[in-house]
Amino acid sequence: MSSTASLTLQTALGARFRGARARTMELTEPLTPEDMMVQSCPEASPAKWHMAHTTWFFESFVLREFLADYRVFNPDFAWLFNSYYESFSAFPEKRLRASFSRPGIDEVLRYREHVDDAMERLFEREPEPEALRRIELGVNHEEQHQELLLTDVLNAFFTNPLRPKYRDQGTEGTREKECRERGSKGARERAETGPLGFTEFAGGLHEAGHAGGGFCFDNELPRHRVWLEPYMLANRLVTCGEYAEFMADGGYRKPELWLSAGWDAVKANGWRAPLYWTEKDSAWNVFTLRGEIPLGQLEATPVSQVSYYEADAYAHWAGKRLPTEFEWEAAAEVQPAEGNLLDSWDLMPVPAKELGQSANHRHLYGDCWQWTASAYLGYPGFKPLDGSLGEYNGKFMSGQMVLRGGSCVTPARHIRSSYRNFFSPETRWQFSGIRLAS
Ligand SMILES: [Fe+2]
Numbered sequence: 001m002s003s004t005a006s007l008t009l010q011t012a013l014g015a016r017f018r019g020a021r022a023r024t025m026e027l028t029e030p031l032t033p034e035d036m037m038v039q040s041c042p043e044a045s046p047a048k049w050h051m052a053h054t055t056w057f058f059e060s061f062v063l064r065e066f067l068a069d070y071r072v073f074n075p076d077f078a079w080l081f082n083s084y085y086e087s088f089s090a091f092p093e094k095r096l097r098a099s100f101s102r103p104g105i106d107e108v109l110r111y112r113e114h115v116d117d118a119m120e121r122l123f124e125r126e127p128e129p130e131a132l133r134r135i136e137l138g139v140n141h142e143e144q145h146q147e148l149l150l151t152d153v154l155n156a157f158f159t160n161p162l163r164p165k166y167r168d169q170g171t172e173g174t175r176e177k178e179c180r181e182r183g184s185k186g187a188r189e190r191a192e193t194g195p196l197g198f199t200e201f202a203g204g205l206h207e208a209g210h211a212g213g214g215f216c217f218d219n220e221l222p223r224h225r226v227w228l229e230p231y232m233l234a235n236r237l238v239t240c241g242e243y244a245e246f247m248a249d250g251g252y253r254k255p256e257l258w259l260s261a262g263w264d265a266v267k268a269n270g271w272r273a274p275l276y277w278t279e280k281d282s283a284w285n286v287f288t289l290r291g292e293i294p295l296g297q298l299e300a301t302p303v304s305q306v307s308y309y310e311a312d313a314y315a316h317w318a319g320k321r322l323p324t325e326f327e328w329e330a331a332a333e334v335q336p337a338e339g340n341l342l343d344s345w346d347l348m349p350v351p352a353k354e355l356g357q358s359a360n361h362r363h364l365y366g367d368c369w370q371w372t373a374s375a376y377l378g379y380p381g382f383k384p385l386d387g388s389l390g391e392y393n394g395k396f397m398s399g400q401m402v403l404r405g406g407s408c409v410t411p412a413r414h415i416r417s418s419y420r421n422f423f424s425p426e427t428r429w430q431f432s433g434i435r436l437a438s
Contacts, residue, residue: 007126013135014123016413020142021116023411024054027149030166033105039098040159044152044429049081049097052108054142055115056081060088061389062138063115066131067122073114074103088388136215137389143414146342150289150409155429158276158287165291167347196242197235198438199331203228206330209379210418219393220418222381226326231437233323233331236352236363237370238314238434240286241299243306246317247273257316262309265426275305275428289347289409300351302367302433308401308425311371311434323437325374325402325420332364332405332417339366339405343412349433350408366410368433369403369421376400376422400424407431 028036028047036047045053056077063070072078080100082091092100103111122131150166157164209223210216252272255263265271273279276287277295284295306314315321340350349367377397384394400422406415408431423430 006129006132009132010123010126013132013139016139017119017123017135020139020146020411021112024051024142024146024149025112027146031153035153035156036105037098037101038156038160039095040152040156041429042095043427044155045094045097045148046100047149047153048105048108049100050145050149050152052077052081052103052111053083054138054145055108055112057141058119058135058138059115062131062134063118063122066127066134067118067125070118073111077103077111085388085391087391134389137392140215140217140414141392143411146411147407147409147414150342150347151430154276154287154289157289163287163292166289168290196238196436198232198436199235201228201231201233201327201331203230206326208326208329208418210416214416216416216418217393217420218383218385218390219376219378219397219420221383222379224380228327228330231323231327233327234320234436236435237302237349237367238318238436239299239351240295240301240303242318243274243303243314243434244284244295244299246314249317251313251317254317257313259309259312261425262307262313265307265309269426271307271310274303274310302349302352304349304368304407304431304433305428306371306432306434307428308371308423308432310428311432312373314434315436318436320436320438322371322373323435325372325404327437328364328370328372328404328435329417335364335417337365337406337415337417338412339363340408341366341406341412341415342409344408346408348408349431365405365415367408368405368431369407369410370405370435371432372402372404374402376402376420396422403430403432405435 028051031047033048036051039046039049059070059073060078060082064072079089079091082089083094084091119135127135153166157166204227206226206228207223208226210220211223251257252266258266273284274286277284278287278292279285285292286295286298287293311322340346344366352363352367378394382394384390385392401424403421403423404419406419423432
């Protein structure tokens with residue numbers, strides 16, 4: 001790479017780093033220090049932990065190795081805020097993160113500042129290519145935690161008997177308000193969601209995985225050939241109204257619709273609706289980051305917070321199936337990665353506009369991650385990153401399903417057609433929804 005090209009990359013990366021760090025802080029603005037302590041389910045983490053752990057990533061994988069005179073902020077943080085990197089250090093049990101009343105929020109903020117200042121010193125010194133690669137990974141890592149921060153706050157507020165709103169219109173910053181108004185205006189201009197339509201795809205030999213330049217995670221490589229039989233893909237996500245019909249038809253009481261492990265989960269957890277649906281006086285409400293909303297107002301809104309098992313049972317009930325990750329990718333690769341993502345500030349799924357024959361299935365990205373029928377595995381020839389960072393994705397390649405497309409809380413620049421999210425099939429606290437295929 002020429003030194004000019006390298007300098008351009010460094011400048012762009014510096015801007016992206018600052019943007020990501022500022023965005024995390026912006027997301028915590030509506031939270032009190034007490035809110036930032038809550039870990040309401042074992043798979044979630046307190047906001048304060050997300051703030052510290054994303055900082056730990058830069059300190060551990062960038063500054064300690066690439067900034068010669070870097071002074072570690074607090075030696076204990078090296079293991080305290082390690083999430084799961086076994087080869088890096090020991091770390092505390094995940095389910096105990098709500099116990100970290102110390103360090104206090106002020107000290108975590110000082111930690112962020114300390115690391116941000118050191119990163120600026122590193123940027124001034126023209127970091128070597130490996131340092132730039134790690135910084136880019138760290139920025140993408142922080143963006144992933146921005147989504148988790150919001151899904152974890154939603155869970156925390158749902159379990160709070162007062163059911164607080166993360167955001168309502170009165171508490172927004174000007175920029176956020178402008179973005180949201182633009183987004184909502186767009187949503188209003190969309191016509192009512194029409195009947196579910198399907199687009200036909202010819203199938204054949206396709207390539208899957210990340211292509212060309214730009215960042216991707218190790219699990220998106222290598223690009224490789226896949227064979228697809230002809231298939232049909234729904235032109236929008238399944239809505240709350242449609243999902244309510246499945247429920248009213250006894251969907252949660254018919255074992256014949258469910259995978260065996262899914263039926264076990266229904267019985268063990270008493271599932272009878274998506275995670276944040278509650279019934280009061282025979283009427284359902286849905287809890288969102290904008291508070292509790294009657295189901296009646298969400299008929300055309302994509303259903304969210306369902307497990308893979310629920311998505312699969314719904315598809316079975318509808319006489320359809322879930323797409324494979326490669327069917328989804330072949331359709332999405334030719335579409336711009338646009339949709340209701342975090343940057344529209346809707347903070348919840350919104351209804352899709354009615355799609356005509358020629359509309360070319362535009363709603364592939366955003367609103368909710370879409371469960372696919374594909375198990376999360378390494379692609380042929382998959383090679384994890386070297387060293388501790390090899391634990392980032394590769395070691396989770398068992399017992400999880402792939403989700404595609406991003407959600408209403410995924411930063412817009414974070415998503416792409418080859419992006420693979422993954423969760424275990426019973427997971428419900430993410431913005432996970434349903435796209436049908438046949
Ligand atoms: Fe992490």
